[in-house]
Amino acid sequence: MPPIIVYFLGASRSIRIAWLLEELGLEYEVRGAEREGNKAPQWMKDEVGGLGKFPVLKDGEVLVTESGCIAEYLCDKYDSAHRLLPAIGDPERYRILQWVHAAEATFMLHSLAILYTRWNQPDGDVKATEKNLAMNVEKDLAFFQSELSKTPGKFLFGDDLCVADAMMEFSLDFILTRELGVKAQEWPEVEQYVRGCQETGTWAKARERTGYKL
Structure with missing residues (x-):
């Protein structure tokens, strides 16, 4: 079988896919790079085409973009036991x-609105804009904490990881690390959840292999 290739842009959503590949026990090649001028290097864009956004997964002749789509693809193709994502038709x-x-x-939509305000609003009251935009992030995190309180374990659906954790870990870590809409209060349950994800052996292996650092 041709190797699975992950185009991995540093400090990005790409960690989700490397983590999933480790969870699935799949062999994969990392073609990674750091940003150049806050953008992906041109060679990576040239190899994958399209919008030149990352991560991108190449599985033989199949090229898959968008981290959520890649996650679903990997689970549907390789998770035959449906450990990370139940079968089609199962309500779960x-x-x-x-x-x-x-x-x-x-989560990323609301938080990136704040980040893009910081980057692209040279005039005006950026702090006031951030404060207004933060309301959406606060509602998102409050909802997440409420749902997390219903689980019997440390992950979203118990003590066993699923594909939802692989997706949400990065979004929440990104929000907390970049302090996007979180300055008005503390979010200890969210922080604990992120730590729990990052303490798994497979996440640690993905970080070591890719050199990921947010």
Whole structure:
């Protein structure tokens, strides 16, 4: 079988895919790089085409983009025991997938609005804009903490990891590390959840192998 290749941009969502590959016990090659001028290097964009955004997964002749789509692809193809994502038709699958999609469509969307304000608003009251935008992030984190309190274990759906954890860990760590909408209060349960994810052996292996650092 041709090797699985992960195009890994440093300090990015790419850690989600490396972590999943470690969880699935799959062999993979890392083609990684750090940003140049706050952008992916041109050689990476040239190799994958499209929008030139990362991570990108190449599995033989199959090229998959968007971290949520890659995560679902890997689970559907390689997780035959449905350990990380239940089978199609199982209601639990869609409870998990709602977090796979929320990681980007809600949590990252709201936090990136703040980051882009810092980067791209040369005039005006950036702090006031951040304060208004922070309300969405605060609601997101409060909802996450509420849902986390319902689980019998340290992860979203108990003591066993699932694909939702692989997606949400980065989003939450990104928000906390970049202090995007979190300055008004503490989020100890969220911080504990992120630490729990990062203390798993597979996350640590993915970090070591890729050189990831947020």
